[in-house]
Amino acid sequence: MDSVTLDRIDLEILDHLQKNSRMSNADLSRELGMAPSGVLERVKKLEQKGVLIQYTARVNPEAVNQNLLAFIFIKVADGLGCDETDRLLAAIEAVQEVHHITGEDCYLVKIRVASSNELMQLMRTAFRDIPNIISTRTTIVLETVKENQHIVIQRETQDDK
Amino acid sequence: MDSVTLDRIDLEILDHLQKNSRMSNADLSRELGMAPSGVLERVKKLEQKGVLIQYTARVNPEAVNQNLLAFIFIKVADGLGCDETDRLLAAIEAVQEVHHITGEDCYLVKIRVASSNELMQLMRTAFRDIPNIISTRTTIVLETVKENQHIVIQRETQDDK
DNA sequence: GTTGAAATCATACTTCC
DNA sequence: GGAAGTATGATTTCAAC
Numbered sequence: 447m448d449s450v451t452l453d454r455i456d457l458e459i460l461d462h463l464q465k466n467s468r469m470s471n472a473d474l475s476r477e478l479g480m481a482p483s484g485v486l487e488r489v490k491k492l493e494q495k496g497v498l499i500q501y502t503a504r505v506n507p508e509a510v511n512q513n514l515l516a517f518i519f520i521k522v523a524d525g526l527g528c529d530e531t532d533r534l535l536a537a538i539e540a541v542q543e544v545h546h547i548t549g550e551d552c553y554l555v556k557i558r559v560a561s562s563n564e565l566m567q568l569m570r571t572a573f574r575d576i577p578n579i580i581s582t583r584t585t586i587v588l589e590t591v592k593e594n595q596h597i598v599i600q601r602e603t604q605d606d607k
Numbered sequence: 608m609d610s611v612t613l614d615r616i617d618l619e620i621l622d623h624l625q626k627n628s629r630m631s632n633a634d635l636s637r638e639l640g641m642a643p644s645g646v647l648e649r650v651k652k653l654e655q656k657g658v659l660i661q662y663t664a665r666v667n668p669e670a671v672n673q674n675l676l677a678f679i680f681i682k683v684a685d686g687l688g689c690d691e692t693d694r695l696l697a698a699i700e701a702v703q704e705v706h707h708i709t710g711e712d713c714y715l716v717k718i719r720v721a722s723s724n725e726l727m728q729l730m731r732t733a734f735r736d737i738p739n740i741i742s743t744r745t746t747i748v749l750e751t752v753k754e755n756q757h758i759v760i761q762r763e764t765q766d767d768k
Numbered sequence: 769g770t771t772g773a774a775a776t777c778a779t780a781c782t783t784c785c
Numbered sequence: 786g787g788a789a790g791t792a793t794g795a796t797t798t799c800a801a802c
Binding site for chain 2: 781
């Protein structure tokens with residue numbers, strides 16, 4: 447999944463769909479100056495190749511009472527963690543991200559919940575049930591200034607077709 | 608933006624669009640067992656109310672050579688940071704997230720770049736040019752197990768219409 | 769990648785509850 | 786205030802090129 451070759455048009459498609467995934471294929475093809483069918487075929491291929499992972503709507507967390515964002519550093523018994531621990535952490539719905547990291551701790555987990563109360567309850571239940579966890583260190587987010595998953599599309603460093 | 612009342616149908620819409628924002632309004636209305644026109648009106652209102660922030664496509668970072676993910680803890684001179692620092696950090700394209708956090712450091716920044724080389728260059732240029740930054744502490748992600756922005760839609764804790 | 773045609777969809781307007 | 790019905794123009798989709 448890193449041997450995929452993308453040309454300029456593919457990168458333009460990715461850029462547009464990152465900015466608005468709900469745009470119609472007709473609009474997208476107008477932007478690119480191509481026939482809709484040709485664009486659709488490229489989009490389908492990008493999906494098949496695993497370049498386009500998902501189309502998602504971003505929901506304002508405040509609007510659905512998910513006001514607490516936190517990062518949790520987790521130290522586990524077996525040095526680098528294991529597949530089972532990975533799986534258990536990822537299975538928690540409120541957990542949005544699970545990363546293996548360098549440094550003292552082994553995991554960095556991003557979690558979004560309704561309140562500090564809910565976070566405490568999760569720590570006491572879901573996290574407590576995961577074996578191997580030695581310690582956790584929680585950092586609370588006071589305010590989020592920026593938050594997206596946009597990947598910078600670098601047209602110049604890519605091969606053209 | 609937290610006084611918005613959403614009923615069960617609104618929450619179902621959010622849930623569906625989070626899972627696939629590119630689904631047609633016709634498909635969405637079939638899932639909900641409603642007429643397309645009614646569903647469209649709700650979606651438009653959710654956009655207007657700022658509940659639906661954006662429709663975006665998730666791109667596989669490896670496919671576009673963005674293989675390095677890192678979290679940077681930043682300490683600034685003026686305790687809690689300021690709007691100007693917020694703005695400068697957020698302006699860096701590779702920076703996906705900027706949070707004010709509790710604890711020793713003031714900011715937590717998530718950044719995605721092509722390589723450790725590019726990260727180093729960014730630290731030497733973009734970050735170096737931000738006044739007030741006292742120190743940075745970088746944590747490199749070795750592997751990402753889970754990464755999404757899905758918000759848990761809690762049907763039971765919301766008011767029904 | 770494009771064209772063309774049939775099926776399907778988006779959406780604005782009206783009517784209904 | 787919604788939601789459903791309706792009509793028209795746009796879009797999707799797939800064949801053949």
